Amino acid sequence: MRPLCSRSVSRVLSVVSLLIFMLTACGMQGAQSEERGKLEVVATTSHLGDVVRQIAGDSVSLATLLGPGIDPHTYVATEGDLRTFQRADLIIAHGRDLEAQLARVLNQIGDRGSTMVIAVADRLDPAQLLSWEPERNMPFDPHVWNDVQLWKQVVILVRDALIAADAANTETYQRRSETYLAELEALDRELRTAVAQIPPERRIIVTAHDAFGYLGRAYGFEVEAVQGISTEAEASTADIQALTRLVIERRVPAIFVETTISPRTIEAVQAAVRAAGREVALGGELYSDALGELDSPTGTYVGMMRHNITTIVTALGG
Numbered sequence: 001m002r003p004l005c006s007r008s009v010s011r012v013l014s015v016v017s018l019l020i021f022m023l024t025a026c027g028m029q030g031a032q033s034e035e036r037g038k039l040e041v042v043a044t045t046s047h048l049g050d051v052v053r054q055i056a057g058d059s060v061s062l063a064t065l066l067g068p069g070i071d072p073h074t075y076v077a078t079e080g081d082l083r084t085f086q087r088a089d090l091i092i093a094h095g096r097d098l099e100a101q102l103a104r105v106l107n108q109i110g111d112r113g114s115t116m117v118i119a120v121a122d123r124l125d126p127a128q129l130l131s132w133e134p135e136r137n138m139p140f141d142p143h144v145w146n147d148v149q150l151w152k153q154v155v156i157l158v159r160d161a162l163i164a165a166d167a168a169n170t171e172t173y174q175r176r177s178e179t180y181l182a183e184l185e186a187l188d189r190e191l192r193t194a195v196a197q198i199p200p201e202r203r204i205i206v207t208a209h210d211a212f213g214y215l216g217r218a219y220g221f222e223v224e225a226v227q228g229i230s231t232e233a234e235a236s237t238a239d240i241q242a243l244t245r246l247v248i249e250r251r252v253p254a255i256f257v258e259t260t261i262s263p264r265t266i267e268a269v270q271a272a273v274r275a276a277g278r279e280v281a282l283g284g285e286l287y288s289d290a291l292g293e294l295d296s297p298t299g300t301y302v303g304m305m306r307h308n309i310t311t312i313v314t315a316l317g318g
């Protein structure tokens with residue numbers, strides 16, 4: 001069992017303080033966005049922010065909650081975030097327990113009825129999803145963006161939410177989403193071509209937390225992680241030892257650190273492999289649960305996926 005007590009208490013306290021803030025802030029929402037004319041959209045993750053940007057362009061006013069390097073599994077909303085939520089006409093969340101600490105607040109805002117709240121991954125067909133941690137009441141792996149075909153379904157859900165919230169710009173959302181979906185189809189083919197360069201026996205991704213299950217399923221990798229899928233659980237010494245044995249037995253050439261997770265556990269695996277008289281390289285940094293800086297190549301979903309696959313192909317000897 002992992003010690004969740006203190007975390008649960010702080011979670012309850014943060015929800016209570018957010019509720020108090022919401023009660024006092026209720027009066028000021030709504031009117032501003034009507035004056036400005038543009039739909040006020042909040043996306044929780046940078047992946048979703050990018051989808052909104054690609055589909056809506058300048059037609060909406062967009063705020064993205066979780067910036068580069070921020071771990072959505074453990075993020076707790078600030079009072080500033082609450083003010084951002086209050087101003088929104090439409091909140092697009094990821095769902096499927098990715099933003100575990102935000103779910104209750106977003107549900108409460110959705111229940112009030114004046115802001116449309118959609119959790120996109122909750123609307124994907126469970127039959128297409130990988131299982132996760134049913135014993136913690138989180139049955140499905142939320143990291144769906146790592147399969148471009150699944151992410152295309154999310155793009156369609158975001159498009160439909162934008163149209164439902166802002167019918168006047170329907171033509172723009174439809175036209176831009178068609179272009180973007182074609183771009184994603186080309187990206188999917190590009191990734192498959194790149195992965196084909198890696199010898200089959202080397203197609204194994206070892207990372208800090210289990211964010212790449214869909215990448216493995218879609219593009220033909222075995223995926224092993226030090227930590228369970230959610231970063232809320234701590235990696236154990238036994239986890240590190242098990243992965244060290246696997247790296248040695250399978251002659252894994254490289255293992256990967258992630259942008260939203262401390263490199264500590266992956267470095268511990270590397271050190272343990274070295275202590276056993278073998279070597280494994282650090283293959284570079286993968287963007288796991290957040291995109292890069294907005295004005296950098298990894299600031300878009302397409303750029304991030306390209307970076308990750310290129311990093312993996314290079315490190316595994318493609």
Ligand SMILES: [Zn+2]
Nearest residue numbers: 073211229289
């Ligand atoms: Zn994750």
